[in-house]
Amino acid sequence: MRIFITGTAGFIGYHLAELLLAEGHDVHGFDGFTDYYDLDLKRRRHQRLLQSPNYAATEAMLEDDAALSAAVDGFAPEVIVHLAAQAGVRYSLENPRAYIDANLVGTFNVMEAARRHRVAHLLMASTSSVYGANTDMPFAETQKADTPLTIYAATKKATEAMGHAYAHLHDLPTTMFRFFTVYGPWGRPDMAPIKFALKIARGEPIDVYNHGEMWRDFTYVTDLVRGIRLLIDAVPERPADGMVPEGDSLSPVAPFRIVNIGNSDSVKLTDFIDALESELGRPAIRNLMEMQPGDVPATWADASLLMRLTGYRPETDFREGVSRFVAWFRDYYAI
Numbered sequence: 001m002r003i004f005i006t007g008t009a010g011f012i013g014y015h016l017a018e019l020l021l022a023e024g025h026d027v028h029g030f031d032g033f034t035d036y037y038d039l040d041l042k043r044r045r046h047q048r049l050l051q052s053p054n055y056a057a058t059e060a061m062l063e064d065d066a067a068l069s070a071a072v073d074g075f076a077p078e079v080i081v082h083l084a085a086q087a088g089v090r091y092s093l094e095n096p097r098a099y100i101d102a103n104l105v106g107t108f109n110v111m112e113a114a115r116r117h118r119v120a121h122l123l124m125a126s127t128s129s130v131y132g133a134n135t136d137m138p139f140a141e142t143q144k145a146d147t148p149l150t151i152y153a154a155t156k157k158a159t160e161a162m163g164h165a166y167a168h169l170h171d172l173p174t175t176m177f178r179f180f181t182v183y184g185p186w187g188r189p190d191m192a193p194i195k196f197a198l199k200i201a202r203g204e205p206i207d208v209y210n211h212g213e214m215w216r217d218f219t220y221v222t223d224l225v226r227g228i229r230l231l232i233d234a235v236p237e238r239p240a241d242g243m244v245p246e247g248d249s250l251s252p253v254a255p256f257r258i259v260n261i262g263n264s265d266s267v268k269l270t271d272f273i274d275a276l277e278s279e280l281g282r283p284a285i286r287n288l289m290e291m292q293p294g295d296v297p298a299t300w301a302d303a304s305l306l307m308r309l310t311g312y313r314p315e316t317d318f319r320e321g322v323s324r325f326v327a328w329f330r331d332y333y334a335i
Contacts, residue, residue, distance in 0.1 A: 003232070004077035006030045006110060007084030008049060008057060009042040011188045012125070012179070016081065016225040021052045023229075028075040029057035030068065031084060036091070036098075037190045045186055062106025072113040079232055082110045082124040085156075088190055089129060089294055092152035103155035104162075111166045121173050121235045123228065126160055128180045128217070128262065128299045129153035137266070138302040141178070141249035141258045150294035160258060168254035173235045177228065180262035180301050184221030184321060185328035192269075193325060196276055196284065201335045205285040206273070212288060214269040215298035217262040220321040223314030227261040230310035248305060262301025263314045275319050279326035 003020055007013035008029030017027050029049065033042055049055045056075075060067035062084055072080070086092075086102035107124065114122040131139045132147035148154040160176050167174040183193045199206045236250055236257040244250045249258040277284050291297070303313040329335065 001079055001232075002026045002028075002075065002077045003079045003081060004028045004030065004072060004075055005081045005083060006062065009033055009046045010083060011186060012182060012221065012224065013083040014045040014049065014186055015184075015221050016083070016228055017049050017055065019225050019229055021049070021054055024054070026054050028071065028077065029055065030062075030071055031057065031059060032061040033059055036086070036088070037188055041186070041189065062109055063101050065109045065112075068109050069113055072117060076117065077119060079121045079123070080110065080114050080119050081228065081232070082107065082122070085125065087152070087188070089150050089152050090292060091190070092150045093294060096151040099151050099155045104158060107159045107162060111162065115166060115170050115172055119172075121175065121232060122163070123175045123177065123231060124159060124163055126156045126176045126178045126258070127153065128178050128260070128301065130157045130160070130178065131299070132296070137298065138264065138300040139260065140247075140302040141260055141305055142247065149296065164251060164254055164256045167251065167256035171238065171255060173237070173255040175231055175234070175236060175256075176258045177231065178258065178260050179224065180217035180219045180260070180299055182219050182221050182224050184325050187221070187325070193276070194329065196273060197280065197326065197329050198333065200276060200280050200282050200284045201333075203282070203285070205287040207289050208269065208273070208286045209289050209295060210291040210297060212268070212270040212286070213297065214295075215266040215300070216269060216272070217265060217299045217301045218267050218272060218318045218321065219261065219263045219314050220316035220324075223263070223316050224261050227306055227310065227312060227314060230312050231259060231306070234309040247308075259306050259309065260301040260303050261306055261314065262303050263316070263318075264301055264303045265318075266298055266300035267318050272318060272322070275322040276326070279323055
């Protein structure tokens with residue numbers, strides 16, 4: 001297939017592109033290389049992808065509609081996977097406008113490109129943050145997600161609504177996936193695994209919010225991108241009679257579906273830190289803090305719909321995942 005991916009210098013986009021290239025697909029990446037976090041890490045991911053003859057890329061911002069349109073027009077993809085976004089829950093408290101520009105305007109530009117080219121399938125990333133103040137767990141796609149707690153979550157919920165409208169109006173097959181806490185090699189240094197690992201290795205204190213009373217559905221990155229890959233083939237169809245199977249998030253009026261991709265397990269943050277300590281061979285100095293605004297105490301995915309659609313669900317135990325992550329971490333950071 002010819003697959004256009006936004007965000008290929010990013011953590012998840014890089015791993016998905018690597019998987020698709022290994023399968024022999026043609027991939028065109030699109031990335032703005034923003035300085036939200038370490039640009040050298042993004043460049044090194046990108047250089048690894050450029051070693052494949054089946055990979056080409058455009059460096060531009062999603063908000064630059066002319067550049068995005070030119071890249072999509074030149075590649076003529078069959079599938080678009082939209083992963084690029086302004087990420088980060090806490091950063092959205094400091095710079096909310098960046099989320100409006102990238103996540104709303106940028107996503108609109110991607111949807112317009114998909115509409116013009118009549119792609120066979122448009123897949124777009126959402127987040128478990130859209131569940132917001134929900135406390136009914138595990139989170140299922142059919143639950144209401146009307147209480148976002150940050151601008152980041154609100155913009156992602158808005159892209160789900162935008163995607164549904166385009167699917168309905170233009171008969172554009174669209175799948176939105178909600179990611180949970182993704183970790184693994186080549187991860188984002190603004191996220192807890194690398195932040196914690198660096199500080200533990202250097203003997204510096206780590207900030208542990210809500211006094212460690214936090215639970216997350218930690219999802220190993222290669223499991224996550226395997227789920228995306230399988231969902232590419234699970235193209236949603238508009239129900240002819242408007243009837244939707246129980247437990248399915250398929251729209252009754254559009255070829256549109258939302259799918260959780262998570263490990264179906266809620267791990268206490270302190271247990272994750274324990275695993276990091278064990279692999280690094282050093283104790284963490286834990287600075288116990290209050291809950292931050294916009295944070296939620298727990299996330300937990302119901303991934304049964306993903307299993308129903310693809311026969312697959314993420315299953316890497318967090319201890320095994322931490323072991324693999326730390327092996328990469330030691331090599332990359334020479335620690």
